[in-house]
Amino acid sequence: MEFAFVSGNPALDLAATVEARRDEPADLLGTPSDLERWVAACDGLPDEVTADTATFEAALALREALYRLALDRVLGTPFDRDCLAIVNAAAAGPVPAMELSDTGLRLSGDLRAALSQVARRGIAVLADPGARLKECGRAGCTRIYLDRSRGARRTWCGMDECGNRVKAAAYRARRRAAAPQSTVE
Numbered sequence: 001m002e003f004a005f006v007s008g009n010p011a012l013d014l015a016a017t018v019e020a021r022r023d024e025p026a027d028l029l030g031t032p033s034d035l036e037r038w039v040a041a042c043d044g045l046p047d048e049v050t051a052d053t054a055t056f057e058a059a060l061a062l063r064e065a066l067y068r069l070a071l072d073r074v075l076g077t078p079f080d081r082d083c084l085a086i087v088n089a090a091a092a093g094p095v096p097a098m099e100l101s102d103t104g105l106r107l108s109g110d111l112r113a114a115l116s117q118v119a120r121r122g123i124a125v126l127a128d129p130g131a132r133l134k135e136c137g138r139a140g141c142t143r144i145y146l147d148r149s150r151g152a153r154r155t156w157c158g159m160d161e162c163g164n165r166v167k168a169a170a171y172r173a174r175r176r177a178a179a180p181q182s183t184v185e
Helices: 010-015 032-041 053-075 081-091 111-127 159-178
Strands: 097-101 104-108 133-135 144-146
Touching (some): 010 144, 032 053, 053 144, 081 111
């Protein structure tokens, strides 16, 4: 299973590890090892973490709180207080250590440090009044993303998956509508 990092922020990408939340939810983080792989694949996080049961459950709680707060922001409703408490508590945790070398930046730390970094990035985007958060326009996709496009005209979370599906469906619909109708005599 591959993870998609198209939301523009690791907190939003973590929230998107549950796909199709309203229809047929699919959880991409079913086990602690899935979470370890997600953290390793996410830019800006330590690449070698170990998840035990407690930190795995904390990560899932953080994911759900981030999703709820992002949805609150998209809908223009007040933030859920319980979710604020979860995200703020996670952000107060340890931060990853940074090391500069000739090969670039390396972050190290445990899973708690990685989750703290994700929570901090989530707070930064949710607190930014200029951040344009949107929910994907493809039916069934519940990913919330940061729209950085010119004129804020981005419609889908990502072109590779959702944008292509919507465009292909529209093309097929136009072709069907333009096809000559068979007549029965």
